[in-house]
Amino acid sequence: MRRVKPAAPHGNAAPVAIKILVAGGFGAGKTTLVGTVSEIRPLRTEERLSEAGRPVDDTGGVEAKRTTTVAMDFGRIDIRPGLAVYLFGTPGQDRFWFVWDELAQGALGAVVLADTRRLEDCFPSVDYFERRGIPFLVAVNCFEGARRYPADQVRSALDLGAHVPVVLCDARQRDSVKEVLVEVVELALTERQSVYS
Structure with a gap:
């Protein structure tokens, strides 16, 4: 019996994988975002907050938080056939920022x-x-329960240029996270094309 090789997506085009980082402050929802949208079981490197870390872990505003990412979160989602996005969630506390440079290698974009x-x-x-x-x-x-601000006010408060998109999302809602990822992938691909054109 002759085995038939499955056709590559989009004719003979090789599948494309894009690496996206998910960063932000301690307790912002990075682990939740990666887990909400990942089509594989997400890899998590969470540890319980300890008494030893209490002096350096500012839990103001996130008092219910009991764990923290100490290395990274990892997930994967197919945006469309032939286009996979690999998500790497960074640790939010500054004492773990030494892993950021490693995680950032090869990243095309970030949230x-x-x-x-x-x-x-x-x-x-x-x-x-x-x-x-x-x-x-x-x-x-x-x-x-958090006060909501228009995107323009957030842009102004963070002193962002007009070229940086600001979007609202709910990290617990899959469709909301997918919209964020589609936007960051389009942003990354557009900027990459402008560099090579």
Whole structure:
């Protein structure tokens, strides 16, 4: 019996994989976002918050948080046939930022997840991606009970240029997260094409 090779997506085109980072402050919802949208069982490197970490872990505004990512979160989703997105969630606390450079290698774009209750926690992520020239957008995670602000006010508060998209999302809702990912993939591909054209 002759075995038939499955056709590659889009004719003979090889599948494309895109690496996207998910960054933001401690407790912004990065682990939730990756887990909500991943089509595979997400890899998580969470540990329980400890008494030893209490002096350095600012839980103001996220008092119910009991765990923290110590290395990364990882998930995968197919945006369309032949286009897979690999998601790498970064740790939010500054003592784990040494892994960011490793995670950022080969990344085409990033999502900075923002919590308006602790908006200042976004600044390190925004600075990181601006310095490295990695295209990013800011996704405001709309937590229950948190005051909602228009995208323009968030842009102004974070001092973002007009070229940086700001979108509202709910990290617990798959469709909402997919919209964020589609936008960041389009942003990354557009910027990449402009570099090579």
